[in-house]
Amino acid sequence: MSEAKQGKQGMTGGSVRKRVGMRGSGRAPGLDMTGERGVPENNGRMEPRRGWRDMPVGGAISAAGSAIEYQTGDWRSIRPLHSKERCINCLMCWVYCPDAAIMLKDGKVEGIDYAHCKGCGICAKECPQKVHAIEMVPEGRIKAMEEDHHGS
Amino acid sequence: MAAKAPKAAVTKTPKSIKEINSAKTKAMATKPTAPKGKAAASKAIVTKSMATKAPTPAEMVARTGNEVMAEAMRQINPDVVAAYPITPATEIVQIFAGFVADGLVDTEFVTVESEHSAMSACIGASQAGSRVMTATSSQGLALMAEMVYIAAGLRLPIVMAEVNRALSAPLNIHCDHSDTMMVRDAGWIQIFSENAQEAYDNMIQAVRIAENSSVRLPVMVTTDGFIISHGMEGVSLIPDKAVQDFIGPFSPVYPLLDVDNPVTIGPIMFTDYYFESRRQVAEAMKNAHRVIAEVGAEFGRQFGRSYGYLDTYRMEDAEVAVVALGSTAGTARAAVDNMRSAGIKAGSVKVRVYRPFPAKEVFATLGNGRVKAVAVLDRSDALNNHAAPLCMDVTTALYQAGVGAGAGSRPNSSTNAPSGANAHVPPSIALPHILNYIYGLGGRDIKPADIEKVFADLHQVVQGQAASQPPTPPGMPQYENPMYLGVRE
């Protein structure tokens, strides 16, 4: 998977979101509510389990960055919503995110990788208080907001 | 909190094994431990677990294996506990630390920076003259391994709760027996618990076994990690005072804190003495075999649950049998029942005491000529391209006693035709065919269906032998030991 071999920083937001199955953006002004995330049935595994003859020796994980295939987005109970308008692109959220879930494009914050964001809230905490470009919102409210927006 | 002062009087001259065995300290005199003679002892060797009085739910409380081991520790009220946390044993000392904080025990709880330090502190405290307990698992046991050997070599009656967990690499927190097997030669008595009730009962008995004057060896009581350690079951508890009465007060040997009788501990011994010192340890292990049965019988008389070396299930007329350690033995009983329903004369043997190994008892159960094929289930791999630990012990027990027992006894296999001096002697006792299965490494589940597959293999082996005499008929499955049960090919 050639995309997996690129560093997160080098990837364009578009290719990441395409690969993890995201769609749409910016439902409400200033808020990125993209949330279509893959929920693999096989407990995060993308392939059936291998036999002992088909595994790398010593337990080595031979594909770099393969953790990206384990989609932990559905562990979340609260979600960060990022506002491009308020954002000053200091990139502190990107520095501190433990899941590398802040997506950059041309050195600016493009959005959140909701397929991997676990909702820890560190990005919202690290965003300078005066800037306040990230807000943590309960997942349940997201569904309600989406329904409101689409009138469904 | 100062350690308790030693209670027993200690003679100035170093004690020989003979002196220790015949010494009548105040503590020993109050306990009825006089051996009843060989005949009575051998009757107690093979017992059905909880046969005398199985507790009903009304008499039970709900406890996990870890909780109940901590409870036993509370009731034992050791002088010192030095321990370091490791999954899945952490809860034992964590809960116990709560007892310490709440003032429910008199224990001096020593927090240390590693398991190596934990066992070092235990050794120091035990040698100082205190009753000492600890708990660990897997990598922790590995880290303290040199001290584990030292504890036994110094003959310190330390009792350890050992939660069976796989050894790295790869890193794995789930159950297998590789950790306990790693130190099987260390000189510790090793008792495997099948469930929470046994874990509790074994911890209490361990104190008596370890501290017996003819033993003085450390004891590890094991439970299967997560399966039993974190599994909640109904357990029947014994009142505090009854536990205290059963274990009695602690009598140290050569306590360092007895400044009126100074000793030097832990010397170097050169080629002229080391061997004799180690021979003493072997003798203690030999005595342990007898003491374990005595303590188990006494426990049964007092509390209604007797313990021995083995638990046998439907072995009276069994033709095929499985042998296992720990919780798998319970699952095996379910498989035995299913096989019996299908008309197969199946039975199972649970080995409770792995060290010292009950060789005679294993032979008595499996080498009687009725049992035609045995599958030994090992939850660890000795990686010797030959046989896993329990299988090695079972096979050796059968062969040594079997070859010596009757003229011409030989393994019941075409490939082992008698030769040399015995070539002309017809077989009188047929030893069973042995299959070795390694299973459950890293917590891989073992189900009744897996064990039923083993019984099917055993049955096939037996049929092959019954069908025709040696040499091996063509088409008979060749079993290359050890086999790996449940691994993905």
Added chain:
Amino acid sequence: MTKLTEIRWHGRGGQGAKTAALLFGDALLGTGFYMQAFPEYGPERMGAPVKAYNRVSDAPINLHSGIDKPDVVVVLDASLMKRLTDVTEGLPDDGVLLVNSPDPPAKVRQETGLQKYRLYTVDASGISQEIMGSNHPNTPMLGALMRVADFVDYGEVKASIRKKLAKKFHGRDQIVEGNMAAVERAYQEVCGG
């Protein structure tokens, strides 16, 4: 004939799936059943899917293997229904599936495409929120479970739960009463379809 029932709980770390299984087992022991209660351990953190199990029997339980074919599955978090294969794995077609959801079974079937199983839903989170002011669905779920599980005597097990809670929350009667009220409400409000 020994009757053995096997139950699997699905929850998210922090919701009390393990506690529910342990409390249920403890309560059952108090009414004369032999039982086992054990969790499944994996990467642990708040929100990660977790499983817990119970075995209940009228005879001593020998099995120490995992539970592959549960008779009853309890789902503490409706969002886990997205992992339908996971949640229904091993459940026989006529097995009981009890879900913490404000929606009636018909709606859950519609949304998930679920056709088999005896499906029951109860708004355990809602009940817990209303009575105790917090989202702790595990005790009300016990009430619903007892309604749909035909092998337990509700009165006896309820009394046993009360006893265990009273011991755990010694002196804090309000918490015990709140939990018991939640148990009773869930027992009444669980519906099948």
